[in-house]
Amino acid sequence: MRLYKVILVLLWAVFLHAGFSSAQIQDVELNECHDEALGITLLCNPEWPFLSEENVIMLILNDAPLVTATIAVSDSPVLSLKQLTNEIIQELGGYKDGFQTQMLQLAGQEAIQVAGVHKSHENVGLVDYYVIHDVNLYSILFSVEPKDNWWDYEELLFKIRDSIRWDGNEEAQK
Numbered sequence: 001m002r003l004y005k006v007i008l009v010l011l012w013a014v015f016l017h018a019g020f021s022s023a024q025i026q027d028v029e030l031n032e033c034h035d036e037a038l039g040i041t042l043l044c045n046p047e048w049p050f051l052s053e054e055n056v057i058m059l060i061l062n063d064a065p066l067v068t069a070t071i072a073v074s075d076s077p078v079l080s081l082k083q084l085t086n087e088i089i090q091e092l093g094g095y096k097d098g099f100q101t102q103m104l105q106l107a108g109q110e111a112i113q114v115a116g117v118h119k120s121h122e123n124v125g126l127v128d129y130y131v132i133h134d135v136n137l138y139s140i141l142f143s144v145e146p147k148d149n150w151w152d153y154e155e156l157l158f159k160i161r162d163s164i165r166w167d168g169n170e171e172a173q174k
Helices: 002-016 022-026 086-093 147-163
Strands: 031-035 040-044 050-053 056-063 066-077 100-106 109-117 125-133 136-145
Touching: 031 050, 040 066, 040 147, 056 147, 066 147, 086 109, 086 125, 086 136, 125 147, 136 147
Parallel strands: none
Antiparallel strands: 031 040, 050 056, 056 066, 066 136, 100 109, 109 125, 125 136
């Protein structure tokens, strides 16, 4: 729940951001961005708001439709993805029943991918990833509202996802 309060506070910055059209977003210039507190590097555009709070960063890629990328790290250690039951995953992400999960590799580590919609805001499409790095659970969350615009942004969101690297472990993550 704490994560969602932080995200809601960060979303206020949307009102300060001029958006890109879906055509422009596909051609947007991407550079490496780094967050020292989370120890993570990923591709972003220098014009996107890069908001950072304790244990959370958020990129606002577009404001109409609203497209975000959020990365958060849990305060509690997690030793195995097997600890993340469907009930826990549903609570973490606020997913409506019917969400889908699959295992995959992310930044050289095993991850759970979750695709679905938000239970309270059914017009929000979500594709999220849960991965353990150094016994910390990282939540890598992508959202598009309205969800019908997901396909306009999927290529860009997956490019950002595939660029994620943790500090000090670059070779193992390739």
